[in-house]
Amino acid sequence: MQLTEQYLEEENKRIAKEYKELLRISYRTLSAADKKMIRQAFEIAVDGHKDQRRKSGEAYIFHPIAVAKIVASQIGLDATSIASALLHDVVEDTEYSLEDIEKIFGETIMRIVDGLTKISNLKQEGDVSLQAENFRKMLLTLNEDVRVIIIKIADRLHNMQTMDSMRPDKQVKIASETLYIYAPLAHRIGLYNIKTELEDLSLKYTEPDVYQNIYKKIEESKAKQENYIEDFSKVIADSLDAEGLNYDIKGRYKSIYSIRNKLIKQNVSFEEVYDKFAIRIIYRSDRNNEKFVAWKIYSIVTDHFTPNPTRLRDWISSPKSTGYEALHITVMGPKGRWVEVQIRSERMHEIAEKGYAAHYKYKHGAAQEEESLDQWLNKLQEALENSESNAVEFVEQFKLNLYSKEIFVFTPKGDLKSLPKGATPLDFAFSIHTEVGLKTRGARVNGKLVPLSHELQSGDQVDIITSNSAKPNSNWLDYANTARARAKIKSSLKEERKEIAEEGKAILARKLKAQKIPFNEKTVNELVVYFKLKTSLDLFYRVGVGSIDNIKLKEYAASRSNALVTFFKNKIRKPTTPANVDQEEITSNYDQLVFGPDEEKMDYKFANCCSPIPGDPVFGFITVSDGIKVHKKNCPNAIQLQSNYAYRIIKAKWIDSTQQGFKAVINLTGLDNLGLVNEVTNEISQNMHVNMKSISFDSRGGVFHGKITVIVTNNSTLNTLIDHLKSINGIDKVTRE
Numbered sequence: 001m002q003l004t005e006q007y008l009e010e011e012n013k014r015i016a017k018e019y020k021e022l023l024r025i026s027y028r029t030l031s032a033a034d035k036k037m038i039r040q041a042f043e044i045a046v047d048g049h050k051d052q053r054r055k056s057g058e059a060y061i062f063h064p065i066a067v068a069k070i071v072a073s074q075i076g077l078d079a080t081s082i083a084s085a086l087l088h089d090v091v092e093d094t095e096y097s098l099e100d101i102e103k104i105f106g107e108t109i110m111r112i113v114d115g116l117t118k119i120s121n122l123k124q125e126g127d128v129s130l131q132a133e134n135f136r137k138m139l140l141t142l143n144e145d146v147r148v149i150i151i152k153i154a155d156r157l158h159n160m161q162t163m164d165s166m167r168p169d170k171q172v173k174i175a176s177e178t179l180y181i182y183a184p185l186a187h188r189i190g191l192y193n194i195k196t197e198l199e200d201l202s203l204k205y206t207e208p209d210v211y212q213n214i215y216k217k218i219e220e221s222k223a224k225q226e227n228y229i230e231d232f233s234k235v236i237a238d239s240l241d242a243e244g245l246n247y248d249i250k251g252r253y254k255s256i257y258s259i260r261n262k263l264i265k266q267n268v269s270f271e272e273v274y275d276k277f278a279i280r281i282i283y284r285s286d287r288n289n290e291k292f293v294a295w296k297i298y299s300i301v302t303d304h305f306t307p308n309p310t311r312l313r314d315w316i317s318s319p320k321s322t323g324y325e326a327l328h329i330t331v332m333g334p335k336g337r338w339v340e341v342q343i344r345s346e347r348m349h350e351i352a353e354k355g356y357a358a359h360y361k362y363k364h365g366a367a368q369e370e371e372s373l374d375q376w377l378n379k380l381q382e383a384l385e386n387s388e389s390n391a392v393e394f395v396e397q398f399k400l401n402l403y404s405k406e407i408f409v410f411t412p413k414g415d416l417k418s419l420p421k422g423a424t425p426l427d428f429a430f431s432i433h434t435e436v437g438l439k440t441r442g443a444r445v446n447g448k449l450v451p452l453s454h455e456l457q458s459g460d461q462v463d464i465i466t467s468n469s470a471k472p473n474s475n476w477l478d479y480a481n482t483a484r485a486r487a488k489i490k491s492s493l494k495e496e497r498k499e500i501a502e503e504g505k506a507i508l509a510r511k512l513k514a515q516k517i518p519f520n521e522k523t524v525n526e527l528v529v530y531f532k533l534k535t536s537l538d539l540f541y542r543v544g545v546g547s548i549d550n551i552k553l554k555e556y557a558a559s560r561s562n563a564l565v566t567f568f569k570n571k572i573r574k575p576t577t578p579a580n581v582d583q584e585e586i587t588s589n590y591d592q593l594v595f596g597p598d599e600e601k602m603d604y605k606f607a608n609c610c611s612p613i614p615g616d617p618v619f620g621f622i623t624v625s626d627g628i629k630v631h632k633k634n635c636p637n638a639i640q641l642q643s644n645y646a647y648r649i650i651k652a653k654w655i656d657s658t659q660q661g662f663k664a665v666i667n668l669t670g671l672d673n674l675g676l677v678n679e680v681t682n683e684i685s686q687n688m689h690v691n692m693k694s695i696s697f698d699s700r701g702g703v704f705h706g707k708i709t710v711i712v713t714n715n716s717t718l719n720t721l722i723d724h725l726k727s728i729n730g731i732d733k734v735t736r737e
Contacts (some may be wrong), residue, residue: 048094504544
């Protein structure tokens with residue numbers, strides 16, 4: 001790209017303007033020393049990146065400035081973080097070293113930049129265990145400074161905002177990884193706005209058609225939404241004004257990603273999603289009266305609109321562990337529509353918008369507001385340092401705990417403990433202390449004895465009964481749900497297993513000697529393969545507990561003596577095609593899809609999790625032992641596969657060939673009337689000439705539910721059939737399973 005002097009001059013003006021904007025929008029008040037440090041970081045970043053350009057063609061320096069703006073404004077971090085954000089790619093991409101950064105800016109910024117560089121240098125490809133190990137390493141940077149991970153989230157957000165010029169396969173990989181790792185992290189740190197934007201941008205690249213469809217519908221209905229918010233506000237504004245309250249009422253659409261999840265989960269159309277937007281009442285109040293004013297507003301809203309009693313969420317009395325505080329209620333609004341109302345003070349609103357950063361602004365000499373962050377970091381630290389759990393389990397467990405809802409339970413002394421929803425007495429015991437967990441014999445909840453598998457509810461008082469003779473058993477893993485409890489139980493079981501394995505090793509040596517078989521590494525490896533085990537520890541353990549006994553070892557000895565004969569037999573045996581393989585079916589499958597850039601024909605199978613049919617947008621996934629599995633692009637497992645195994649994803653394309661039939665299941669609901677079943681079956685078999693494999697109808701209280709399995713050649717035929725069925729009088733909804 002040829003750059004003229006005029007273009008470069010204009011670009012330099014834009015860079016200077018962006019820098020001034022960065023200082024102006026900072027959430028915190030910057031001192032003269034802060035501004036000097038940020039200026040220095042800006043100048044080094046400009047110098048370091050002066051010859052670099054992004055894929056879009058613009059100067060690279062715009063990226064670190066944009067990341068610093070997100071850190072300064074949207075997250076609200078300090079000058080140290082702003083300077084670190086400006087420098088986050090300098091060590092990786094330019095001639096500046098970590099020593100240079102430390103000399104100019106000191107140890108703190110050097111450590112943050114070093115942490116960010118380590119994350120960037122992590123190998124991005126590889127199997128799932130490597131990907132998970134990389135994720136663990138990334139989180140280990142929290143040991144140095146939590147700001148590392150927050151700046152990395154800001155960096156990912158800007159990359160997602162500017163991904164248009166990348167190759168489509170790169171877009172899908174980065175978007176999938178964002179949904180898999182970065183959105184949950186942003187959620188856990190309390191950066192809800194950023195989490196929402198990351199999810200929406202990810203959907204834009206992983207399912208572009210779905211994203212555009214919902215986006216257009218939101219735009220089309222915006223005017224109606226604004227009128228609705230105005231009508232709602234009018235009803236309660238007079239009452240709020242009469243109480244002399246200082247407030248703002250705002251309405252916002254739910255995110256595209258959350259609407260898409262509702263469409264899938266509730267199996268409804270866009271028009272049928274009743275809570276597409278929320279109304280927020282943000283009030284001004286001094287700290288002492290915040291709670292009182294929140295409940296006063298709650299009382300006023302519920303005087304005018306009937307609340308749904310099952311949908312009250314009080315996060316003012318018991319804030320989330322992220323620090324989030326608010327009252328959420330769902331009321332029956334005008335025109336008979338459910339409306340979610342969020343009631344927050346200005347302080348609560350800032351904490352919701354900025355996450356932990358906003359706490360610093362409101363603390364008054366005490367460190368109370370930082371406690372929840374410290375507690376979370378301590379819990380995370382324990383999980384990271386627990387060398388007993390493998391990395392894949394760690395990632396899955398970490399993600400599980402990220403999105404889980406919280407419950408609040410009491411200790412016998414009345415202290416409040418936060419646990420994930422679904423936690424059991426065992427989870428509670430290990431959250432108190434590891435020794436309490438390991439010695440658990442039973443539990444009382446609200447004074448009554450309960451099994452260790454009992455699911456705790458908010459408000460329960462839990463008392464753990466301990467015994468010195470108690471110890472974990474493998475069943476405990478079925479009762480524990482938190483990462484901490486499971487890790488400690490596994491660690492304890494592993495120790496016990498090692499002790500049994502030591503005994504088993506000695507027993508095995510004696511038994512092999514009796515069979516005149518040498519006890520050495522070669523024999524142990526042969527035994528591991530013979531008994532279809534994974535490690536020598538598994539072998540010794542099974543001998544120790546008696547599941548591999550004298551009879552089985554004698555069978556092994558006999559097979560050993562016959563091994564040579566078997567080897568020669570296998571050598572001369574001719575390969576045969578299994579009798580149960582239908583060669584025609586294989587050929588037919590072969591012709592349906594082509595793979596990769598060269599559109600090659602390869603053998604494949606359809607994934608059971610999403611059952612694609614010709615015409616569905618699909619991709620191929622190369623499995624370890626089962627060839628290519630074909631998944632729909634909107635398969636529930638697609639995001640995880642694309643994120644963790646991007647190197648095993650292969651492009652797939654349908655081609656016209658044999659008219660092979662594919663099974664699809666159609667669900668129908670509607671008003672029951674005479675002859676409806678006959679109309680439906682006529683439409684399918686006579687008008688559309690589609691074969692039906694099975695049909696079932698159930699009618700209750702004038703409403704029928706039907707399930708029909710049909711054989712179609714592609715999804716175009718299926719979609720036409722669904723449209724025809726929808727047009728039958730009395731049919732309310734037709735969906736594909």
